[in-house]
Amino acid sequence: MKQIERKYERRAEIFKALANPLRIIMLEKLAEKPWCVCALAAELSVDKSIVSKYLSQLKLAGLIEDTRKGTLVEYRLVAPCVLQVASCAEETIQEQRKKLLNEM
Amino acid sequence: MKQIERKYERRAEIFKALANPLRIIMLEKLAEKPWCVCALAAELSVDKSIVSKYLSQLKLAGLIEDTRKGTLVEYRLVAPCVLQVASCAEETIQEQRKKLLNEM
DNA sequence: TGTAATGTTGCAATAATATGAAACAAAACA
DNA sequence: TGTTTTGTTTCATATTATTGCAACATTACA
Numbered sequence: 260m261k262q263i264e265r266k267y268e269r270r271a272e273i274f275k276a277l278a279n280p281l282r283i284i285m286l287e288k289l290a291e292k293p294w295c296v297c298a299l300a301a302e303l304s305v306d307k308s309i310v311s312k313y314l315s316q317l318k319l320a321g322l323i324e325d326t327r328k329g330t331l332v333e334y335r336l337v338a339p340c341v342l343q344v345a346s347c348a349e350e351t352i353q354e355q356r357k358k359l360l361n362e363m
Numbered sequence: 364m365k366q367i368e369r370k371y372e373r374r375a376e377i378f379k380a381l382a383n384p385l386r387i388i389m390l391e392k393l394a395e396k397p398w399c400v401c402a403l404a405a406e407l408s409v410d411k412s413i414v415s416k417y418l419s420q421l422k423l424a425g426l427i428e429d430t431r432k433g434t435l436v437e438y439r440l441v442a443p444c445v446l447q448v449a450s451c452a453e454e455t456i457q458e459q460r461k462k463l464l465n466e467m
Numbered sequence: 468t469g470t471a472a473t474g475t476t477g478c479a480a481t482a483a484t485a486t487g488a489a490a491c492a493a494a495a496c497a
Numbered sequence: 498t499g500t501t502t503t504g505t506t507t508c509a510t511a512t513t514a515t516t517g518c519a520a521c522a523t524t525a526c527a
Contacts, residue, residue: 267384273456274387277378279485280371296504306487311504321456330494330503338455351442352377352425383515400474410517415475434473434524 276320277341281305282313289323290342293335380424381445385409386417393427394446397439 277283284303288294296314300307314334317323322341325334381387385407392398392406400418404411418438421427426445429438 264384267387269457270387270453271382271384273453274378274381275484278375278382280368280375283371283374283378297502307504308488308506309486312485312506315505321459324459324462327494327504330501332504337459340455349374349377351444353373355425355428355441358428379514401472411474412476412518413516415473416515419475431474431524434471436474 273320273322273341276316276322279313281309282317285310285313286317286322286336286342289334289336290339293333295328295331295333297331299334377424377426377445380420380426383417385413386421389414389417390421390426390440390446393438393440394443397437399432399435399437401435403438 277286281303285299288299288302294302296307296311299314300310303310314323314325318325318334322336322338323334324337325332327333381390388407389403392403398406400411400415403418404414407414418427418429422429422438426440426442427438428441429436431437
């Protein structure tokens with residue numbers, strides 16, 4: 260399997276962007292309202308360089324978009340449905356994990 | 364943000380398991396029917412050790428489960444809805460990425 | 468028992484990500 | 498212009514992931 264279709268690579272990129280607790284929290288914040296980098300950094304007590312980098316990862320994955328407003332850059336969520344995935348799967352999965360851990 | 368809630372770590376683990384093209388393909392195969400390691404390895408032309416390792420990652424994330432049947436170990440999908448996430452977001456996201464790439 | 472079929476794990480080399488500090492860039496405005 | 502505010506990028510280091518081969522484990526069955 261050396262020429263994995265691009266479709267799956269793109270899909271994996273999306274999941275990769277989601278594969279970090281802080282980035283998930285950031286997306287949830289962005290689901291409430293648009294945020295600029297500095298406000299989000301303050302809200303989450305994280306260095307602005309990390310927030311900026313994470314936001315650009317999410318943007319590259321196509322999950323958010325941004326607009327510059329003066330010295331601020333405002334980010335907002337583009338695909339709110341991605342956050343539903345988690346809740347969709349979570350119940351089933353938690354059941355499953357409980358089973359699994361009991362076996363160990 | 365040094366004590367990220369466990370909820371988000373668990374969620375990130377799920378996405379991490381999904382963050383690889385081959386693992387996504389494997390999940391799609393498992394959505395069709397249960398597979399054993401050797402058959403899946405043959406189907407995808409991948410070494411069985413990799414298939415086995417990826418399957419146990421997916422299992423640990425709670426996405427699939429397994430049953431030994433003689434010398435075979437049969438794996439099957441537990442949370443089919445996770446595959447819908449991709450399609451759910453994909454259309455919006457592809458639009459978004461097109462916009463983004465045109466800007467570059 | 469011992470041999471074949473199937474799965475899992477350990478190891479090592481390589482590649483990719485994460486992290487935070489510091490340097491740099493862009494816009495606003497005195 | 499030059500100073501402030503906000504964002505982005507660079508760099509170095511540490512951690513984690515990927516990959517394939519070889520060794521080991523489990524089950525079935527002659």
